Amino acid sequence: MATTNSLNTVTVNGVTYSAEDYAAQQTAKAASSVSSNSALGKDAFLQLLVTQMQYQDPLDPQDNSEYLAQLAQFSALEQMTNVSEALEKTNTLVSNIDTSMLVGQLSGMIGKDLQWTTTTTVMNTDGTAVTDSNGNAKTTTTTHEGTVTGVSISDGSPSIIAKGTDGQTYKVSISDITRVGSAS
Incomplete structure (x- = not known):
């Protein structure tokens, strides 16, 4: 690669680049490290700004107002x-408070009668879903009854532990809860 001015070159690992080519290469590296959602992160933005300042032509520097505008963008x-x-963090805190309050309310249900429904997809013997004439999967809804024995939190989601009238937990x-307390 031929260069016209040796002051505007960068040598890395024995390879000499023009300042513009090296800056473009660093910019490409920074752009490839940007997250998959294509949002320019603050670290990548700062790296680009520093690279731009470091490899500018000392005989023809950029206008200071451009750097000030970029620094203002970085600050914003x-x-x-x-x-x-x-x-x-606030959203997480509010969610935790909501979950705690719900668990407290659900704990008051321990020992009470409970009715709930479950919906299951009807399956063929080959493991595929049975469908109706419109191509929608057929489902069955089953009503269960039992007694609340506890409260559980899994993945931040509270649920009820119940002992069914069939003896299963x-x-x-x-x-899925349709009724709490006796039907009468």
């Missing part, structure tokens, strides 16, 4: 990232 990005992280999703 940093602030938005901080706000986003704070909102995520069931883990019942809150959305």
